Amino acid sequence: MKHLVPLVTLISSSAFAGTIIVPAEVPSISVAVEKALAGDTILVSPGVYNELINFRGKAITIESAEGYAKTIIDVQGQGSAAMFVMGESNKSVLKGFTLTGGVGTEFDSAILGGGIYIHNSSPTIMDCHIVNNHAEWGGGIHNLNSSPRLINCTIDGNTAELNGGGMRSHEWSSPYVENCTFSNNVGMFGGGMDFVADSVPTIVNCEIVSNGAYFQGGAVFVGCDCSSPNIAETQMCLNVPDHVVGGWNNNGNNDLCDICEADVTRDGEVGIHDILEVISNWGPGACLADITGEGGVDVNDLLIVINSWGACP
Numbered sequence: 014m015k016h017l018v019p020l021v022t023l024i025s026s027s028a029f030a031g032t033i034i035v036p037a038e039v040p041s042i043s044v045a046v047e048k049a050l051a052g053d054t055i056l057v058s059p060g061v062y063n064e065l066i067n068f069r070g071k072a073i074t075i076e077s078a079e080g081y082a083k084t085i086i087d088v089q090g091q092g093s094a095a096m097f098v099m100g101e102s103n104k105s106v107l108k109g110f111t112l113t114g115g116v117g118t119e120f121d122s123a124i125l126g127g128g129i130y131i132h133n134s135s136p137t138i139m140d141c142h143i144v145n146n147h148a149e150w151g152g153g154i155h156n157l158n159s160s161p162r163l164i165n166c167t168i169d170g171n172t173a174e175l176n177g178g179g180m181r182s183h184e185w186s187s188p189y190v191e192n193c194t195f196s197n198n199v200g201m202f203g204g205g206m207d208f209v210a211d212s213v214p215t216i217v218n219c220e221i222v223s224n225g226a227y228f229q230g231g232a233v234f235v236g237c238d239c240s241s242p243n244i245a246e247t248q249m250c251l252n253v254p255d256h257v258v259g260g261w262n263n264n265g266n267n268d269l270c271d272i273c274e275a276d277v278t279r280d281g282e283v284g285i286h287d288i289l290e291v292i293s294n295w296g297p298g299a300c301l302a303d304i305t306g307e308g309g310v311d312v313n314d315l316l317i318v319i320n321s322w323g324a325c326p
Contacts, residue, residue: 032056042066042075042086049073057110059083065092066107068136070099077109081142087114093126094146097134103162105136112141117148117155124148125181126155127171135160142167149174151181153198156212160187168193173200176234177207178224186212194220197279201227201299203234204252208259211239218246223279225253227299228306235259251279251325253301273325275318277301283321291315 030052033045043064045055054074065088066075077084088094094112097105117124120132127146129138131154138161143153152171154163159182168179178198182188186208195205204224208214221232231252233242238260245264249256254274275283277290294302297309304314 030054034058035062036060046071046073046075051104057084061085061087063087063089066095066112068097068099068101068105068107070101072102072104074106074108075110076106080109081111081140084109085111085113088112088116089114090116092116093118093128093130093148094143095129096126096131097136097159097161098130098132099134101134101136103135103137105134106139107136107141108139110141112143113145115146115148117146117151120157123150125150125157127152127173128168129154130157131155131159131161132157133159135162137162137164138166139164140166142169143171144168145170147172147174150183151177151207152179152200153177153195154180156180156182156186156188158184158186160189163188163190163193165191166193168195168198170197172198173203173207176200176202176209176236178203178226179205181207182209182212182214182240184210184212186214188214189217190214190219191217192219194222195232196220196223199225199227199301202236202258203230205230205232206242207234207236208240208242209236213240214242216242216244216247219248221247221249221252221256223251225277225279225301226255227301227303229255230258232256233258233261235261251276251281253277253279254304254306271326273321274304275321276325277304277318282324283318284323287318288315291318 094115115127118130127148128143152173153168178200179195204226250270
């Protein structure tokens, strides 16, 4: 008899799991989350939703009915587009959305996670496009003491004023990232990704391409010896000024293209667009056009572009 209660509890939990349809049954995703119980699915119809997604610690699935291209969370500069900050596990699932317009969440006097902010949580994020978000740290995603699963996602066009244009992981964060693309993200260090403070991620079968760092780690920056990403079956191309800086574990079948530092526009060719980028950033200050790393853009950077003219190797 002692095994009967857990079995009955399991059957009851599964039997009462349901689906809440937005907006047909409730007007917004936020209202649906308030009503949802563990195991429920919130199914979101196509449209643009100007609201922040907060799972509120619930083991639920929020899923689009027709995929990321038709279902957009545009938070319009009001914070992070999605938040996991109440101990969510991998049973909290976000699937099939575009998340954009995020500017991060304030924590400990810093602005973290423009697109997605994850703190003390480890959710599952699948089939999502995290695009055109901004924060001080972790423009696309910020993990703080968190180890989410990212599957089949695109992280594109996000910016960080400091580190981790695409994603930053800090304080014992070990995300599992599979079949994802990090592209056109920019930060001071770690244009694509930044790892620090005992963060040991696993990156498998990904593309980290066309990202830029003002200083180091166009694709990946590892900020201390205590962090060491495990990377396998991953391509890194067209990142500037380099691909990986810091210790990492090459777990095989990775493809790191030759560095083409003069390709500041990261389009695979050094030409007129790169010259225009150098000219438009002329003067002191850190930026991608500072090819020499001297703290400003001047004739030396222009000469490197001219001398590297043509297709990148």
